[in-house]
Amino acid sequence: KQEVTQIPAALSVPEGENLVLNCSFTDSAIYNLQWFRQDPGKGLTSLLLIQSSQREQTSGRLNASLDKSSGRSTLYIAASQPGDSATYLCAVIQAAGNKLTFGGGTRVLVKP
Amino acid sequence: EPEVTQTPSHQVTQMGQEVILRCVPISNHLYFYWYRQILGQKVEFLVSFYNNEISEKSEIFDDQFSVERPDGSNFTLKIRSTKLEDSAMYFCASFVIRGGRSGIQYFGAGTRLSVL
Numbered sequence: 001k002q003e004v005t006q007i008p009a010a011l012s013v014p015e016g017e018n019l020v021l022n023c024s025f026t027d028s029a030i031y032n033l034q035w036f037r038q039d040p041g042k043g044l045t046s047l048l049l050i051q052s053s054q055r056e057q058t059s060g061r062l063n064a065s066l067d068k069s070s071g072r073s074t075l076y077i078a079a080s081q082p083g084d085s086a087t088y089l090c091a092v093i094q095a096a097g098n099k100l101t102f103g104g105g106t107r108v109l110v111k112p
Numbered sequence: 113e114p115e116v117t118q119t120p121s122h123q124v125t126q127m128g129q130e131v132i133l134r135c136v137p138i139s140n141h142l143y144f145y146w147y148r149q150i151l152g153q154k155v156e157f158l159v160s161f162y163n164n165e166i167s168e169k170s171e172i173f174d175d176q177f178s179v180e181r182p183d184g185s186n187f188t189l190k191i192r193s194t195k196l197e198d199s200a201m202y203f204c205a206s207f208v209i210r211g212g213r214s215g216i217q218y219f220g221a222g223t224r225l226s227v228l
Contacts, residue, residue: 034216043203043221044155089155093217096209097143099157099168100217 002027004092006103014111019077021106023090028071031096035064035075036089038105044089048075080110114138118204118220125194126228133189133223135204144187145205145217146179148172155203161187194227201225 003026013019023033032051036044048064050057050073056065061078077084087107091100117136125131137144146158159169159179166179178190187206191198201224207217 036219041201041224044219046216046218049216091155097160097162097167097207099145099160099170100147100155100205101157102155104154 002030002092002094002101004090004101004103006088006090006106008106009104010107010109012109012111013080015080015082017080017110019075019080019084019108019110021075021077021088021090021108023073023075023103025071025073025092025101027094028068029094030068030092031094031098033064033066033073033090033092034100035062035073036091038087038089040087047088080108082110082112084108085110114218116204116206116218116220118202118223120223121221122224122226124226124228127196128193131191131194131225133191133202133204133225135187135189135220136185137187137204137206138208138218139185141206141208141218143167143207143209144179144181145207146189147203147205147219148200149203149222150197150200158189158202191225194225196227199225199227 035047048057050066063076066073087105089105091102119134144161149155159173160167176192201222203222204220205217
């Protein structure tokens with residue numbers, strides 16, 4: 001059974017610092033991995049999708065890497081801003097059309 | 113950008129009552145999902161739906177739960193007799209495979225269900 005873990009559970013950084021968020025999964029036979037942002041009491045906003053054949057994906061200040069063989073993904077957020085404060089979730093999918101299995105999230109606070 | 117729409121945003125109900133949570137997936141999507149998130153816990157998969165039938169369900173999705181796609185646009189989750197432990201945020205998601213590759217699952221804003 002796939003298990004997804006995110007460490008740390010919470011992170012507080014001063015504005016301008018780069019953020020590094022970690023995600024690990026136990027079954028490396030994934031189809032893709034998705035990173036989401038969740039604001040308190042709100043829905044899930046998709047940030048990046050990395051296919052299993054890719055090593056990284058970039059969107060603006062966000063960069064996500066994937067090392068499938070070691071069961072790890074890292075989300076980098078460059079030059080953090082207070083508006084980046086949110087919970088970041090990673091989730092993996094085993095095959096096309098299958099369910100997402102989520103990690104517990106990392107709650108990020110960017111202090112001005 | 114197209115989006116997944118969920119109604120209502122908040123539903124309050126008494127224990128034992130039936131509730132129906134509604135979702136309008138993105139129009140050309142073919143795979144539909146329900147997930148839930150109990151406060152402070154992980155997002156958990158409930159059920160997936162494809163080609164007008166359930167394709168997978170979790171152990172949470174017992175006989176008290178059912179899903180339906182009554183017309184070409186709506187996708188509903190029904191809880192027949194709500195329990196206190198059903199209180200959670202329920203998310204609907206939809207997805208389409210593009211060019212043989214798995215695409216992004218798009219999530220709605222969620223329905224907060226409070227069972228009293």
